[in-house]
Amino acid sequence: MTLTQSLILGTGSYAPSHILTNQDLEKIIDTSDAWIVERTGIRERHIAAEGETTSDMAVEAAKKALAMAETDPAELDMIIVATISPDMPMPSCAVFVQAKLGATRAFAFDISAACAGSLYGLSIADQFIRSGQAKRVLVIGAELLSRVINWNDRTTCVLFGDAAGAFVVGPSNDPARGLMSAHLHSDGAAANMLTIPGGGSKYPQSEDVIAKQMHKVAMNGREVYKFALRVLPDAILEALAAHGLKPGAIDHLVTHQANVRIIESVVDRLGVPREKCWLNIERYGNTSSASLPISLDEANREGRLKPGDLVAMMAIGGGMAWGSALMRW
Structure with a gap:
C-alpha cells in the first residue's frame, strides 16, 4: 500500500505592530546595539500589545495560511499549536484558536517542544495525512515570549520576540512533491x-x-x-x-x-x-x-x-x- 505524501498547501505569519529595537533596549538594561548584533544578529523584535494573547496571534497567522490554501476553517480536521507560552496552562491554546476560527470539525491540541515545536507539529500532521485520518491539518507555532522573559536579565531579554507562523498541510496529488x-x-x-x-x-x-x-x-x-x-x-x-x-x-x-x-x-x-x-x-x-x-x-x-x-x-x-x-x- 502506497501512503499519501503530505504537502504544505498554504503558509502564513503574523507579528505585532510594536517594534522594540536594540536602541530601545539600551535605555532599559546595560547592553548595546553593537554587542547584540555581533553576538546574535538581532536588531529588533516585535512585542505583543497589552491584552493581545498567543491565540490571537496564532489566529492571524492561521487566517493567512488558510487563505493561501483556499481552505475554509470548517474543512480542518485537526489543529496543532506548538507553544511554550500559551494563553493559560489549561486548556490548550489550540482550543482557543479552534473557537476563534470557527473550525468546528477539528480536534485541537498543543505540543511543547520549544523552538522545535513547529517541526514536531509538521511531523505529526504528516502521519495523520499519510494514514488517511486527516485531509487538512493546521499547524501553528505561536509564542508570546515577552511575558515569560526577565527584562532585567540582559543575556536573555535581548533575544526573544513575539510572533506566530502557520501552515496548512494536506495530501499531495503529485508523488514527486511533498x-x-x-x-x-x-x-x-x-x-x-x-x-x-x-x-x-x-x-x-x-x-x-x-x-x-x-x-x-x-x-x-x-x-x-x-x-x-x-x-x-x-x-x-x-x-x-x-x-x-x-x-x-x-x-x-x-x-x-x-x-x-x-x-x-x-x-x-x-x-x-x-x-x-x-x-x-x-x-x-x-x-x-x-x-x-x-x-x-x-x-x-x-x-x-x-x-x-x-x-x-x-x-x-x-x-x-x-x-x-x-x-x-
Missing part, C-alpha cells in the same frame, strides 16, 4: 540548559518563585550554542542520507532563527551557500516555535520556493529538542 521525511530527536539530560523552572509541579507558583524570577526563561547560552553546533549539521545530514542525497542537492535551507552565528556556522559546515538559507533574525529575534513557519512563509511569499525544489528544514530548542525535515516543494 514531505519526504522528518527526523526528530530529544536529549533530556541537557534539559537544564534552557528552562522556565517555576510554575509547574516541581516549583509551584508562589511568592518565592516569583521573587526569584523562576517563572521566567533561564538559559545557559554558551552550552546551548555548543549543543546546537554539534547536533544540527548531523540532523540535516541524517535527513539527506535517508534519501541518498548530499548537501549540494539542497535548494533552500529554512531554519529556526535562534542566532545568526549558529545558522552561519551550520551552513558553512554543511558546505551549503549562505544565500540558500533564509535569514530574518535581525527583524524578529528568536520567536521560538514561530520562527521556522515565519521563515517558510516569507520565503514562499517572495517566490523563492519553486515546485520541485528541495527544501531542508532544521530547528532546535529547549528539551533539548531538535530535528530536520526534507520536502519537495
